[in-house]
Amino acid sequence: xxxxxxxxxxxxxxxxxxxxxxxxxxxxxxxxxxxxxxxxxxxxxxxxxxxxxxxxxxxxxxxxxxxxxxxxxxxxxxxxxxxxxxxxxxxxxxxxxxxxxxxxxxxxx
Amino acid sequence: xxxxxxxxxxxxxxxxxxxxxxxxxxxxxxxxxxxxxxxxxxxxxxxxxxxxxxxxxxxxxxxxxxxxxxxxxxxxxxxxxxxxxxxxxxxxxxxxxxxxxxxxxxxxxxxxxxxxxxxxxxxxxxxxxxxxxxxxxxxxxxxxxxxxxxxxxxxxxxxxxxxxxxxxxxxxxxxxxxxxxxxxxxxxxxxxxxxxxxxxxxxxxxxxxxxxxxxxxxxxxxxxxxxxxxxxxxxxxxxxxxxxxxxxxxxxxxxxxxxxxxxxxxxxxxxxxxxxxxxxxxxxxxxxxxxxxxxxxxxxxxxxxxxxxxxxxxxxxxxxxxxxxxxxxxxxxxxxxxxxxxxxxxxxxxxxxxxxxxxxxxxxxxxxxxxxxxxxxxxxxxxxxxxxxxxxxxxxxxxxxxxxxxxxxxxxxxxxxxxxxxxxxxxxxxxxxxxxxxxxxxxxxxxxxxxxxxxxxxxxxxxxxxxxxxxxxxxxxxxxxxxxxxxxxxxxxxxxxxxxxxxxxxxxxxxxxxxxxxxxxxxxxxxxx
Numbered sequence: 001x002x003x004x005x006x007x008x009x010x011x012x013x014x015x016x017x018x019x020x021x022x023x024x025x026x027x028x029x030x031x032x033x034x035x036x037x038x039x040x041x042x043x044x045x046x047x048x049x050x051x052x053x054x055x056x057x058x059x060x061x062x063x064x065x066x067x068x069x070x071x072x073x074x075x076x077x078x079x080x081x082x083x084x085x086x087x088x089x090x091x092x093x094x095x096x097x098x099x100x101x102x103x104x105x106x107x108x109x
Numbered sequence: 110x111x112x113x114x115x116x117x118x119x120x121x122x123x124x125x126x127x128x129x130x131x132x133x134x135x136x137x138x139x140x141x142x143x144x145x146x147x148x149x150x151x152x153x154x155x156x157x158x159x160x161x162x163x164x165x166x167x168x169x170x171x172x173x174x175x176x177x178x179x180x181x182x183x184x185x186x187x188x189x190x191x192x193x194x195x196x197x198x199x200x201x202x203x204x205x206x207x208x209x210x211x212x213x214x215x216x217x218x219x220x221x222x223x224x225x226x227x228x229x230x231x232x233x234x235x236x237x238x239x240x241x242x243x244x245x246x247x248x249x250x251x252x253x254x255x256x257x258x259x260x261x262x263x264x265x266x267x268x269x270x271x272x273x274x275x276x277x278x279x280x281x282x283x284x285x286x287x288x289x290x291x292x293x294x295x296x297x298x299x300x301x302x303x304x305x306x307x308x309x310x311x312x313x314x315x316x317x318x319x320x321x322x323x324x325x326x327x328x329x330x331x332x333x334x335x336x337x338x339x340x341x342x343x344x345x346x347x348x349x350x351x352x353x354x355x356x357x358x359x360x361x362x363x364x365x366x367x368x369x370x371x372x373x374x375x376x377x378x379x380x381x382x383x384x385x386x387x388x389x390x391x392x393x394x395x396x397x398x399x400x401x402x403x404x405x406x407x408x409x410x411x412x413x414x415x416x417x418x419x420x421x422x423x424x425x426x427x428x429x430x431x432x433x434x435x436x437x438x439x440x441x442x443x444x445x446x447x448x449x450x451x452x453x454x455x456x457x458x459x460x461x462x463x464x465x466x467x468x469x470x471x472x473x474x475x476x477x478x479x480x481x482x483x484x485x486x487x488x489x490x491x492x493x494x495x496x497x498x499x500x501x502x503x504x505x506x507x508x509x510x511x512x513x514x515x516x517x518x519x520x521x522x523x524x525x526x527x528x529x530x531x532x533x534x535x536x537x538x539x540x541x542x543x544x545x546x547x548x549x550x551x552x553x554x555x556x557x558x559x560x561x562x563x564x565x566x567x568x569x570x571x572x573x574x575x576x577x578x579x580x581x582x583x584x585x586x587x588x589x590x591x592x593x594x595x596x597x598x599x600x601x602x603x604x605x606x607x608x609x610x611x612x613x614x615x616x617x618x619x620x621x622x623x624x625x626x627x628x629x630x631x632x633x634x635x636x637x638x
Contacts (some may be wrong), residue, residue, distance in 0.1 A: 017557040023236050032231070067360055067379070089367035091196030094143065096206055104204070104211040106628050 004042045011077060013071040014040035024072065027058020035069055039076040046083040047072060056087065061096055113139045115421055117192045117220070118365060121149020121397025122407045122412035123304045125177050125186070130418025130545030131182035139214070140186060141205050143193035147181075148174040149224055151352045151407055157550040157609070159297075159509040161527055165444050167488075167511040167548050168339045197221070197365040201394050218394045218569070221366050222414060224381070224402040227358035230264070231318040239326030243273040243356035243513050244383040250280045252366055253471035262329050263287045264317060265356030266478075268296035268406070269583040272357060274304045279574060284309045286329050290338055293460065293475035297452065298505045299551025305478035306628040308591030313476055313558065318345060320353055327381025329353055361401045369395055378404055384422060396421060401459065404596045405454075416575030450506040450528035465506045465529060475526045479589040480504055489532040489553075490521075497541040497558040497567070500624070501531045502589075503551065515548035545607035546571050556615075559623045566623035567600055572614035577602045578631060586618050586626035594618075594625045 020033025030053045043049050046056070046069060055069055056062025062069070066087070074081040092101060115131050117124045119225055120142035128138040146152065154170020165173050181188065189207065196204040201219050205212050209630050227242035229235070239258065243265065246257040261282050263274045266289035274284045287304060292314050294301045305311060318340065320576065321328040333344035358380040367373050372383040372391035383402050388396040398417040400412035417438055423433035442477045448454055450463055451470075462470055469490060473481035480502060485491055490501025499520060501512065506528040513523045520537040539556070546554045546569060556569035568586070578584065578599045586597040599617040 019231075022231055022233065024231060026236055041559040060367070061364075063362070064229055067228060068231060082377070086367075086375065086380060087374075090365035091204060091368065092206075093195045093197075093364055094206065096195060097210075100206065100209055100211060102133070103209075107555075 002044060004044070007044065007077070008040065021059075022076060025053075025058065025062075025070050027060055028054040028056075028082035029063075030055040034073055035072050036076050039073055044073070044077060046073070046087040047085065049073065050087055061093070061095070062087065075108070111212075112204075113137060113214060113216045114425060115139075115218045115220060116141065116201075117150065117196070117212060117222060119222035119224055119399070119401070120144070120147035120188055120190075120204070121224050121399060121410070122151050122174075122177065123224075123401075123410040123417075124149070124220065125181050125188075126411040126414030127220050127222060127396075127398055127418040127421070128175070128186040128188075128354065129181045129184050130415040132181075132186045133423050134419070136422055136425065136427055138186055140181075141194050142188065142190055143190040143205070145191055147178060150244070151177070153244070153251045154407065155251050155276060158408055158613075159550045160408050160447060160505060161508070161510050162514065163590050164447060166509060167550055170407060171395045171603055173407070173411075178436075193539055196367065197369040197395075198416070199392055199395075202217060212357070214421065216394075217425050218396065219322075219369075220388070220396040220398060220400045220414075220417055220421065221262045221363075221382075221396070222410075223362045223365060223401045225361050225384060225404055228358040228360055229246075229355055230317070230357050232317045234321060234326070237320055237322050237326050238324070239351055240320055240353045240355070242307045243269050243354045246277060246352075246354050247273055250276060256280055256282060256352070256608045257354070258282055258349045260285055260348075261352040261354055262317075262331075262348055262350045263354045263356060265289055265358070266291065266294045266296060266311065266313065267356060267358070268300055269359075270354075270356030271296040271300035271304055273354065274309060275300070277354070278304070278307050278309070282352075285350055286310050286331070287478070288312045288315045290314065290318065294478055297507055297551060298471070298474045298480070299503065299507075299549075301474065301478040301555045302480065302502065302589060303552050306589050306591050308587065309478075310591075311476075311478040312346070314344075317353070322529070326353055340341060347610070352370040358636065359404045361404065363397075363401050366390060366397055367394070371395060371397075376403075381594050385571075386416070386441070388417040389420065394424070394436035395469050409444055409447050409579050416440045416444070446527050447508050449508050452505075452507060464504070464530060465526070467530060467608070468530075471504050474504065479591075482589075485589075485624070492533045493559065495558055495559075496539070498539045499533060500555045500557045501533070501545075501549075502553045502555070502604075503531055503549075504635055506530065507551075509550060511548040511550065512545045512554060517534055517542070517544070517545040521545055541569075543569055543603065543608065546613055547605075547611040555627065556613075557623050560620050561617070564620055565617055566615055566620045567615050568623055568626050569613050569615040570627060572602065572612045572629070572631065577604070578614060578629060579610055582617075582631060584629055584631045586616055586622060587628040587630060588625050589627050591628070595622045597626065597629065599629070614622055
């Protein structure tokens with residue numbers, strides 16, 4: 001288990017960067033600065049980040065930005081991207097209308 | 110709940126191959142694909158594939174796709190289109206959205222062959238309309254016959270970036286530059302050489318600073334990067350473009366496997382399931398094949414799919430263990446052949462300095478996209494002799510050998526080792542038929558007559574552009590670097606069914622230019638020399 005306070009001390013304070021306005025998650029309009037800042041607020045896993053900023057929660061479900069978010073978090077945390085805990089994969093894996101999902105009757109035939 | 114022997118998720122090369130293999134052994138598989146057409150990326154591939162006969166080398170990707178579909182149909186594989194799988198559960202239950210309904214189905218085995226999606230890189234302006242993936246450009250051109258743009262900058266020098274750049278030029282777009290942050294070209298040298306001789310400049314150790322435009326892309330600035338990928342001051346270059354294509358790698362779409370509880374591994378190439386050689390994951394009965402289990406290419410995906418299909422047939426008791434092993438051995442041999450050579454998985458990211466034959470690799474090819482004049486003579490396929498003869502500018506060890514079978518006269522030899530460089534067989538007589546030129550998937554073979562008449566010679570080159578030049582037409586000959594080497598005249602332009610749309614263009618050039626002229630442009634307006 002990572003000691004959040006220790007890790008925050010280790011990575012130092014949030015320093016604004018030149019590319020902070022860059023959009024990373026296009027579906028939910030989350031910027032690089034917001035992601036970097038969230039790391040300094042103690043968000044260390046992709047799952048937490050999704051719940052915190054809604055990155056990767058839009059139409060493409062993180063298919064485009066997932067790797068980018070991970071890369072930004074890894075640089076901020078000074079670790080390899082593979083060390084960042086990925087988001088949980090859960091259904092529905094593809095965008096689907098609520099009315100169709102609501103009609104899902106399980107295995108009734 | 111409806112039950113199937115095998116549920117295949119994804120109807121691309123891996124999924125279709127697996128379902129067909131399983132059906133051959135008596136299973137009743139169903140393939141779910143979220144697209145309106147099956148075949149995955151195969152139907153976008155208009156270039157000839159590499160490999161040997163058993164890998165369907167020198168056949169164009171979309172034709173391989175058609176063969177695969179025919180075979181799947183013959184064995185009664187049920188292919189369900191517009192069917193998006195939205196969930197996969199450890200007990201091998203699949204939820205799939207078909208039309209207005211979510212259906213639950215169960216498979217005795219499930220194979221995930223969902224492929225991969227394109228990576229993106231970010232820079233100011235990357236969300237502007239006009240910044241697209243190379244795969245999207247290919248879909249627009251090759252499936253929908255829509256030009257992706259007029260003036261295009263390609264980011265990425267892997268095989269996707271190189272192949273798509275060539276196709277964009279074929280479609281009539283202008284590729285103004287091919288850019289890669291890496292120091293060396295990532296894809297096959299022959300693919301790079303094809304693009305370089307069209308006059309596309311390569312900018313290695315460069316990347317995009319920003320895309321310009323308010324409503325859409327109107328320009329792009331690139332700059333050189335240092336060892337740490339930081340921009341070097343004073344190296345900015347600007348291009349007027351309307352489109353920026355990104356070919357910066359693929360990531361496996363492995364979320365379904367993760368959801369099903371398969372053990373996953375986070376690699377630099379993306380999140381992939383931990384599986385054995387047959388594609389079996391940590392969850393019994395759930396398998397993975399193709400790009401979803403690690404990015405490769407379509408030829409290996411098809412073999413991986415077949416291996417999984419045979420293994421699943423045995424897992425469900427349709428074939429004996431001996432039967433499975435025999436089939437596995439046969440397929441693994443074919444797969445191993447594809448994973449040999451300079452671009453083998455274990456050589457990824459390594460700088461090889463010599464070929465298997467001990468010849469120095471062309472550094473110019475790796476840095477600028479073409480083999481320099483002072484380098485080309487050292488390769489065994491490049492020889493001089495009286496009369497017409499093949500000149501094979503094949504300089505890297507890649508698993509490919511159609512040229513060897515193409516020559517009825519036995520002029521060309523690769524030998525048993527599929528990755529060896531082709532050599533001209535001493536004493537064999539070239540009749541100038543050009544079958545070797547048309548058969549080379551890398552378009553690296555030329556027929557040269559160093560002196561067909563006093564002071565002049567001819568060069569026959571592979572030509573896949575329209576309109577076709579006509580005999581007697583005057584133009585300029587371009588060198589390997591795409592700049593003008595001399596004026597020339599078209600002697601002939603031959604098309605034949607056996608050439609499969611690779612036309613053989615013969616140009617007459619001054620005798621001292623026969624080893625320099627490698628492409629043709631009509632008129633002189635493209636002159637850059």
